[in-house]
Amino acid sequence: MLTFELVTYRYAGASQPSLRDVSLELREGEVLGLVGASEAGKTTLCLVASGLAPRTAGGTLTGRVLLDGEDTAPLAMHELAGRIGIAFASPATQLSGVAATVYEEVAFGPMNLGVPRRELIARTDEALAALQIEPLADRDPAQLSGGQQQLVAIAGLLALRPAHLVLDEPTAQLDPAGTEMVAAALAGLAANGASILVAEQKTDLLAGICSRIVALDGGRAVLDGLAAEILADPRLADLGVAPPAAVRLRRAAADADLPPAALARLEGALAG
């Protein structure tokens, strides 16, 4: 379980905190969606959750971040790496830059952690298969498209097999097929007990995989509840977040005063 207890974080040199008194819990097997407008604090929350802030990013943090009940403050980054993994929106900077092939790139994290060679190969094969990128295994990561690089970066994260995953707009560069693959992989991980925090603008994706949603505004958690309820909450639009297509369609249908039979067919289609 990942727990934030009244966490406030300010970047070095910043006059205002980017996160203010945030408290939340991410339980085993839960996929928590994080929404909010630009500069609402989504990326900062991801950095704090992963331990990169303040360890690598600098700045000051008050409050506590707990990982399975253990305060993460005294832990070094490499001690967190195998327990909580993070993927960023930009694929190019997530790649190690030293791997000659996609296979080596995906294996890079477990290699650093000293995972035995046999298990390293098993993890890498499994991560490649989860995102259906085995055909890319022998390619040079630097020569891939942005979308392919993002899948490779996420596969590298999966190969670490952390119990907790943090993904900051993981599908920003992906086409619909790639987005579906990532969604399926995340759902599979959650089913196996991983807890996942996803910051995303694509609320359609969140509607499909999240059980809970937290909305941020000005660094504060202003909405927190079941995914279906928060994504249908009219206040979401005021926070600069576009609701999922299904929610917008239902609203449009209600405004158009469709006959009950047509509404039922619409609901059936959306549910299907």
Add this chain to the structure above:
Amino acid sequence: MGVGGVIGPALLIGAGVVAPALAAGLLPRVARTATLMSLPLGISALLVNLFLLPGATEVLFRIGPLTATVEGLRFAVEILLRILAITGAITLFYLTTAPAALVLDLERRGVSPRVAFVALASVQTVPAMVERAVTITAAQRARGLDTEGSIWRRLRGVLPLAGPVLLGSIAEVEERTMALEARGFTRPGSRTLLWWPPDSTLQRLARWLLVLAVPLVIVARALGWLGWLG
């Protein structure tokens, strides 16, 4: 200074560069690249020694106040061959050795992963920066920046490109550092290596022979046994 001065470098080029490059099927590329790399230094060495070698007396030809000498030409050829031996060896090394393989092998032999990473990342950064510069150049040209024409125009076009290239690279380093940390790169101790380059008995033997040859050549040179090389 006799003909002997060129035998040593010529033998080195033949045995250490031409023969292995021929065996690897890379002789034309090695020759072309090594020659291009040698040109700036080679031309200046030729001009300086041909016309300005102290103590040279045998006149070859004159151009105004400058006198080209036979001794200067011999010395220049000797220097050129030495430069070619060095650039040829470096070129051959880079054309036959994948950077990743080199780094993995160094790491297997106990070099710190961080040192190995820096060595490899430095090599890999160059094409990435070139690619970034090309993208930024295209973007700036699309916005009306003139990067073609006279030298003055080209120089004026460099400034708006240098800023984004450098600042972008610095920002990228920060993000990449975080990504590396998140993947356990700072963990102390050795890493698990996925593979390492093959190291045959013949390769090991050749390496040890080269290592042994270094002190032997130094001793032989000190004792004057290599006088025939010049």
